[in-house]
Amino acid sequence: MGSRLRVFLTPKQDKTLFELRMANVPQKVKDRAEVVRLSAHGWYVEKIASHFNWTAQTVREVLHKWQKLGMEGLWSKPGRGRKPQWIETDITFLEQCLEQEPRTYNSVQLAQKLEQQRSINLSPDHLRRVLKKRGSFGSEREKAIKENKTQ
Incomplete structure (x- = not known):
């Protein structure tokens, strides 16, 4: 078990992340937002990982992205996946x-x-x-x- 990783949110950030649950955004973004909120509410990385059935490393990556990029870190980068062969x-x-x-x-x-x-x-x-x-x-x-x- 590594060192404890926890994020801290302002009430405004917490409300924004909570509202993402009902927004028209990809499910991955909703899950990442919930991971950040659970960490801010005191959950350990291992408990969050078991809750989402993810690895602890995936949870850590989400939290590190949040710390580095903020809201922008919740979304996947554009250009992922195979490009269409047709125009x-x-x-x-x-x-x-x-x-x-x-x-x-x-x-x-x-x-x-x-x-x-x-x-x-x-x-x-x-x-x-x-x-x-x-x-x-x-x-x-x-x-x-x-x-x-x-x-």
């Missing part, structure tokens, strides 16, 4: 193809079109998720059936 104009291009061209596409065909025209290699599943998240569901089935029917 906004690539997806806009596909949406325009879906709107303007009379034919219908499935996700495999859209992925092939994107690779041939833009040299962007996305899996059909990922492409479908991106389009669905943006609200672009492809050509409407009813529209395609009506236009393709023979008279």
Whole structure:
């Protein structure tokens, strides 16, 4: 067991951290804010770690970040995670193809079109998720059936 690590908060800081519980922020930020508050209320690092099912080292890192950066230390740095292979104009291009061209596409065909025209290699599943998240569901089935029917 290392030396005791404890933070001290002003009433204003404590209130701000308490209000983060109901704010629209990531869960990690809420958990980190609660770790800081528990430390300020006298909880030991090991007890906080067992409460959150974290390691004691993780709790210490959160407390050290708080001491060094304050509120800013609760948020993760930008740029974490894998960067997207596509840019906004690539997806806009596909949406325009879906709107303007009379034919219908499935996700495999859209992925092939994107690779041939833009040299962007996305899996059909990922492409479908991106389009669905943006609200672009492809050509409407009813529209395609009506236009393709023979008279």
